[in-house]
Amino acid sequence: SYELTQPPSVSVSPGQTASITCSGDKLGGKYACWYQQKPGQSPVLVIYQDNKRPSGIPERFSGSNSGNTATLTISGTQAMDEADYYCQAWDSSTFVVFGGGTKLTVL
């Protein structure tokens, strides 16, 4: 079955750039998206089709996907960006796959 691997945690200082990776076999050949989930809240889509931002998502959120790795980048990270982030892709065998999630700490 297809799997997506994320680092369990990433730390970043306020104002700096945070990068969260998501690895999977030939992931660059699929579309990846990213969700933000704050404690006690539902997930929110922040990036879809590798690098598109839904309406209302700040420009500091960006994405890329190539080879075996998709990356979510948050530029000028703010305290409000502290959350869990999940990547997701579609696979012909497993259908929908989520990564295990990355806890972003802003300190």
Added chain:
Amino acid sequence: EVQLVESGGGLVQPGGSLRLSCAASGFTFSRYWMTWVRQAPGKGLEWVANIKQDGSEKHYVDSVKGRFTISRDNAENSLYVQMNSLRAEDTAVYYCARIDSSGLAFDYWGQGTLVTVSS
């Protein structure tokens, strides 16, 4: 405004059944694939099932195949999942979500409903 409101969660004994509902509003429900995603306490997101606009195509994660059935009523703007033979490992918050027009992302999520399977 797109809204998805889940209901039907609760405490159920192992082997029991439960039916979750998701009431949709603010968009033309019949034009979108819909999905259920769950999250066990303290764990990550797990996709459960998808259903096509007209209900003619359904897909499930292996762990629920034969036990869960996803369905929809476009006249009532509602999504459902019938869960049978429930196990402790099915304990989770269950979210319904809309699949966007590209078919590749879940663009709106409900608030979730908690299902606890325990004796």
